[in-house]
Amino acid sequence: FYSRNKHRPFLLFVSLLHVHTPLITTEKFQGSSRHGLYGDNIEEMDWMLGKILDVIDKEDLKNTTFIYFASDHGGFLEAHRGNSQLGGWNGIYKGGKGMGGWEGGIRVPGIFRWPGVLPAGTVIDEPTSLMDIYPTVVQLAGGAVPQDRILDGHTLLPLLRGTEQHSRHEFLFHYCGVFLHAVRWHQKDSGTIWKAHYATPVFQPEGSGACFKRGICPCFGDGVAHHDPPLLFNLSQDPSEANTLSADTEPL
Numbered sequence: 001f002y003s004r005n006k007h008r009p010f011l012l013f014v015s016l017l018h019v020h021t022p023l024i025t026t027e028k029f030q031g032s033s034r035h036g037l038y039g040d041n042i043e044e045m046d047w048m049l050g051k052i053l054d055v056i057d058k059e060d061l062k063n064t065t066f067i068y069f070a071s072d073h074g075g076f077l078e079a080h081r082g083n084s085q086l087g088g089w090n091g092i093y094k095g096g097k098g099m100g101g102w103e104g105g106i107r108v109p110g111i112f113r114w115p116g117v118l119p120a121g122t123v124i125d126e127p128t129s130l131m132d133i134y135p136t137v138v139q140l141a142g143g144a145v146p147q148d149r150i151l152d153g154h155t156l157l158p159l160l161r162g163t164e165q166h167s168r169h170e171f172l173f174h175y176c177g178v179f180l181h182a183v184r185w186h187q188k189d190s191g192t193i194w195k196a197h198y199a200t201p202v203f204q205p206e207g208s209g210a211c212f213k214r215g216i217c218p219c220f221g222d223g224v225a226h227h228d229p230p231l232l233f234n235l236s237q238d239p240s241e242a243n244t245l246s247a248d249t250e251p252l
Contacts, residue, residue: 006059009141014052018045019071021079021086036084053113063116066140071108072130073097077210078217092240094209098216100176101197103241104209118160126167127186127193132156166191176201176219184235195241196230 001012017024023041033039049069056065075088077096087097095102110128112118131153135145139155154168167186174182182197201217202225203209211217218224232245243249 002055002059002061006061011137011141016045016048018042018048019088021076023086037081038084038086038088063114065114066117067113068110068133068136069112070110070130074104074106074108076216077104078212078215080212094241095201095217096210098176098211098219099181099201100179100219101174101182101195101200103235103239106174112160114160119162122162124159126159127169127172127184128156128159128167129153129169129172176217179219179224181219182230191236193235195233195235197227197233198230199224199226200231201225 001010018041019038023037025037025040025044029040029044029047030037031040032043035042053067056062056067073096074090074093075096076098077085077087077090079085079087090096090104090107093102093104093107095104097105099105129152131151132155133153135151135153135155136157138145139157145151158164159167166188169184170186170188172184172186173180174184176199179199181199182195185194185196187194199220201211202223203217204211204213211223214223232250233241233243234245234250235241
C-alpha cells in the first residue's frame with residue numbers, strides 16, 4: 001500500500017482486533033509477556049505497529065505522514081477467564097467498556113507522530129474526541145468541512161501545534177447507545193472540568209465497579225439508575241469520580 005501511494009496523498013485506517021476480546025494472539029507471541037494473554041496481545045500489537053512505522057520510515061514518508069493512534073473505549077472489565085483479566089485495566093478511572101459516562105469507559109490516550117511539524121515529547125491534557133478525526137483529516141487534505149450542518153468534531157491541529165492551549169470542546173456528550181448518560185463541561189474561564197451523570201449502570205455486585213453478573217453493562221432498563229438531580233463531579237480535582245458534589249460541598 002505504501003509503495004503504491006507514496007507519491008500522492010493517502011489515508012490509511014488500520015482497525016486492529018488486538019486488545020479486544022477474544023484476545024486473538026498468534027503462537028509466536030503467546031507467553032511473550034509477564035502479563036498473561038492480554039500482555040501477549042499487546043506485545044503482538046506493538047510489533048504490528050512497529051512494522052507499519054518501519055515501512056513509513058523506509059519509504060521516506062516519516063516527515064510527511066500524520067499518525068494518530070488511539071482506542072475507541074477503555075478496558076473491558078467484565079472479561080475474565082478464571083482469575084485472569086482479559087479485557088484490560090483502567091487505572092484510577094471508574095467503570096469500563098460499555099458504560100456511556102464513567103471515565104474508565106471513555107477516557108483513552110491518544111499518541112500522535114508528525115516529525116518536523118508536531119513538537120516531540122509534548123503532553124496535552126485536554127478532552128478531545130474521536131469525532132475530531134474527520135475535520136482534522138479534511139483540513140490536512142486541504143478541504144473544507146460542510147457548512148450546512150453543525151459538526152460535533154473539531155480539528156485537532158491548532159491544539160497539537162500549540163497555537164491553541166485548550167480543546168475547542170466546551171461540552172462533550174457521552175452516550176451509551178442512543179441514551180445520553182453524561183455531559184462534560186470544560187469551564188473556559190477557570191479551566192475546571194465538570195461532569196454530570198444523568199444515568200449510570202447498576203454495578204453487580206454492588207460496589208464492584210462493573211456488571212459482572214450481566215457480562216457487560218446495559219444502556220437502559222433495569223440495569224441503569226437515573227439521577228435527578230444528576231450526579232456531579234469535578235474531574236479536575238477528582239478524576240476517579242469518587243466524590244459526588246452537592247450544593248453544600250460545592251456552592252458554585
